[in-house]
Structure formats: C-alpha cells, structure tokens
Amino acid sequence: QAPLCADVVFQLQGGHRVFAHRIYLATACSRFYDLFMLEGPPETLSEGDGGSRDLSSWGRGFLSLHWEPVADP
Numbered sequence: 001q002a003p004l005c006a007d008v009v010f011q012l013q014g015g016h017r018v019f020a021h022r023i024y025l026a027t028a029c030s031r032f033y034d035l036f037m038l039e040g041p042p043e044t045l046s047e048g049d050g051g052s053r054d055l056s057s058w059g060r061g062f063l064s065l066h067w068e069p070v071a072d073p
Helices: 022-028 030-036
Strands: 008-011 017-020 052-054 064-066
Touching (some): 017 022, 022 030
8 A cells, every 4th residue: 555665656547556666667677767767856846847747758658757755764
C-alpha cells in the first residue's frame, strides 16, 4: 500500500499503484535510465505545472511524469 523507501510509483488505470526503486529500473532498462536522467523537477513544485512532464511522444505505456515531494521515512 505505502512501502517505505520506494522512490517510484506507477499510477495505473483503475487506480492501481505499483511501487518500485529507481536504481533497479534504470539498470534493467535503458528507457528507464533515460527517463530518470531527464532534467529534475522545478525548484518549487507548487508553481506552474506542479513538476509534470508530458511523455506521450515516448511511445506506448508512457503518458506523463510527475514529481511529488514525500516525507523521508
């Protein structure tokens, strides 16, 4: 439901969420490596688009990326 230490959350259709670790995804797939190497979130996430980026041009399965601050466990 809310695992500690996961730094990636995939929001699926139907409201399902899958938690993952960025380092494992990046080493397993070059597409995830490219995704995580994109320029980081804006200085403040409360302004503008809230840290979102459109990824629909990346192909099937990638719609958008959204940065969201979370409390460090």
